[in-house]
Amino acid sequence: MLTSMHQNRPKVTIDWSQVSDNTNTDSLMEWVSAVPETRNVHVYLSPAVRGVRHTLLSLGCKVTLRPVSA
Structure with missing residues (x-):
């Protein structure tokens, strides 16, 4: 049986x-917009491209900003 935590994880x-x-x-x-269920998409972004964060969130994606590691 899947717990609710597992059921809510992005695919x-x-x-x-x-x-x-x-x-x-x-x-x-373009690719994310073509996904039928964007709520199943989790995108990790660098601070350099955080400008697309709002658009991804409005599409229903989960978005996490992650600093670029050296």
Whole structure:
């Protein structure tokens, strides 16, 4: 039996935290927009691309800002 914690976990995780600028964010947004259930998508973003955070949240994605590790 799955607990509610397991049932609510995103099915798709995208780690965009290593992106240092807005390179390919259009591709990311296009791909995420095509996902039928965006609430099942969790995106990790670097501070450099946090500008797309609001759009991803409005699509229903879970978004986490993650600092770029050195």
